[in-house]
Amino acid sequence: MKTKPKLIDELGMHRTLTRLAHEIIEHNKGIESIALVGIKTRGEFIAKRLAERITSIEKKELLIGMLDITLYRDDLRAKLKQPILKGTDIAFDVTDKNIVLVDDVLFTGRTIRAALDQLMDLGRPKTIQLAVLIDRGHRELPIRADFVGKNVPTSDNQEIQVRLKEVDGEDSVLLIEKV
Amino acid sequence: MPLQSRHLLGLEGVSRDDIQLVLDTATNFREVLERPIKKVPTLQGKTIVNLFFESSTRTRISFELAERRLSADVVNFSVAGSSVAKGETLKDTARNIEAMKIDMVVVRHSSPGAALFLSRVMNANIINAGDGTHEHPTQALLDMYTIREKFGKLEGLNVCIVGDISHSRVALSNIYGMQTMGANVSVCGPTTLIPKDIKKLGVKVYHNIDDAIRDADILNVLRIQLERQDRSFLPSTREYHNYFGITKERLSKSKKPITIMHPGPINRDVEISADVADGEQSVILQQVLNGVAVRMAVLYLLGTGN
């Protein structure tokens, strides 16, 4: 494997997240009945950081929840290894909320499909929007993000790695060439 | 880390890590059971057969709910009106069912080792829902889950199983599972209902219920099976109730509150008095709820991954 220079460094990530927070507020004309739902694992931490920023801008708490989409994956039957369940934690009723799903990378769209199905099973949200740090293309389903940190066109033999302080000890986004 | 076996035949020899994994996984399904739509698409496309050669209402319903809540296709096969009544062997029944392309089998049978037998003649994942007087692993797992939910652990707790130990699959699975998880397991009952060599399994034996209550954190009260009385293990159920029945009065002698469990169905005022069964120390209904979550966890862990 060959590692290219960072696509986003620590400062860049800070700026990107701040911009995304502003876009979410602007698009929804405030944060009334907005809830952020992070998709585990890294989406959870991105959602938390976005929530902090939105709260400091709007001076208001907003609802936040976490989604483990494992039980809704469409590749459970084919997977060689069994995923460990990390648990869904949404302590509010999603019905009539404007849900902003948060994930690190948007790729095929299958994770988002699973998350949409699961959200629907939890109630009837008014709208569901999608915020991602990186959109790397290669969609296999008709899904697009409402808020994108950075568009990174990639080829099949490339991989995007989002590293977060909470999990990986540093903030960065790397483009990796698979050999 | 998936389970070490592709079947759940019993808890004897199942590792601490595997039991832990089932219990941890069950926590996720307990959360699913609190949702407005208590169903996930996880086992979509999987076909599960509930093969019940003995009548059982609650275990079968609990499994069926667990299966349906994981979106599996469910077929129920019970002995009445089946080919077994026409003298078909278990192997033939198993092979015929398997020929219909099924993925998992939940089996209840009166012969110890019947689930193991199926695992040898079928390719499907086999889950033992009770094989005679041998094991009933999902019951013990849900018992452990319920204890862990209340106490936060199993290690070091004193669990006493009270009643007909000789003819209980629940007792054996409880002993194997809880000992693996570090609990101190004891049994209490009249000598005629305690197997001769049970001490060699490392359990303490009580014949006086008050002594058992004094030492216990949890009493797991077993059903006294009236239908076995033709063999004269007990003079009468009345005598059993008077000397071994769990009553409020007996429990009040204990300094600490004692958690009451029962695998059901309850014979009220035989092995347990009605006020204890319904009392605030009873977790009997939690056991029933947790049973669905634990069975979902087992089905998930055996039914996904390779």
Place this chain on the structure above:
Amino acid sequence: MKILVKNARIIEPSENIDQVADILIVDGIIEKIAPKIAASGNVQEYVLDGKIVAPGFIDMHVHLREPGYEHKETIETGLDAAAAGGFTAVCCMPNTNPPIDDASVVKFIREKSEKTLNGLVDVYPVAAATKHREGKELSPMIELVEAGAVAFSDDGSPIENPEIMRRALEYSNMLGKIIIQHPEDRSLARGGMMNEGLVSTSLGLPPIPSIAEEIMIDRDIQIAKYVGASYHAAHISTAGSVEIIRQAKKKNLPVTCEVTPHHFTLTDEAVRTFDTNTKMNPPLRTKADVDAIKEGLRDGTIDVIASDHAPHSFDEKEVEFLEAPFGIVGLETAVGLAITELVIPKILSINQLIEKFSINPRKILSLPSVKIKVGEKTNFTILDIQKQWKVDAQKFKSKSKNTPFDGRTLIGKCFAIINNGRVHFSD
């Protein structure tokens, strides 16, 4: 017809003979035994390279299943298995259908067995002690003896009623025949599937307590003593039974007993697999019982090794444990197990092994003795006690393959038998 057996190690315990020599057989009679016999004329010659020639072995506890259960075994397949296993004679048990409680059944078995393999293996029927083996009325013992029955037993079931046991012992004793008891107190063993102990507790299998066997033997010995009749306990399995019989023998009571190879080889630990080929009655017992049985064999308390060959078809055994029939085949593994488990570890000498397989059972049943002596009829079991081999149930001559020993490596095997003028090789 002349047969010359060369370089044989002849062991004849009753004559205290253990020598390497050649044996010349003419028309089925031993003509000459000498260090070197030169072949002359038309002689079939077999060079044994020191293999043991012993008086022919008899398995006094075999279920040939015919008539009635020919899907498990027939007289033909059973005798083929006996010959392969090294037995020149077998006693067949009466739990056939119809049972051997009528002279016509005895005659049927004798006639059929005489035609099988040209009469290579002698068959001595054990007739039922009671009509239909029901333990209620005595069978017509005189008629049965006249037809060829050599002993009486309700094997498969015990003679439970003590009064019937008394009458059976008295009446058979008048005829010079013994009662072979299947020692089991059915009320104590009711519903049981395996030995009562730690393993039955661990597996939740209904238990058979050791006392179910011991109480019956104890009772029977008292009856036998009271009426002064000979009593033989079949397939004993517990340390307690060994001790009870040891004490009876010390008092010179006319009590004998047998043990099966599986009861000195396996313990109830084998049942942990839930393999239905570990389900037999009496059940496999504990290590302490196995040790006591070995000691009983060594000190002479146990007179006989008998296989309790109990064939069941594969589909009868391929069922859940509770439903499976009791019993395993044993004719083709008995000698190998006995040499592996008893002779190699020096629990028994070769002489003692021959006593328990040949001399003692014939003595107990008052059958004509078999001797390796000039002028005697040829009746040999030829053993290769060094041969290492692997049990392969699919190669059994027996119609049934229900053995827990499939795949096990044994040392010692029958090489051939010679009986009634015929030579038969095992492999």
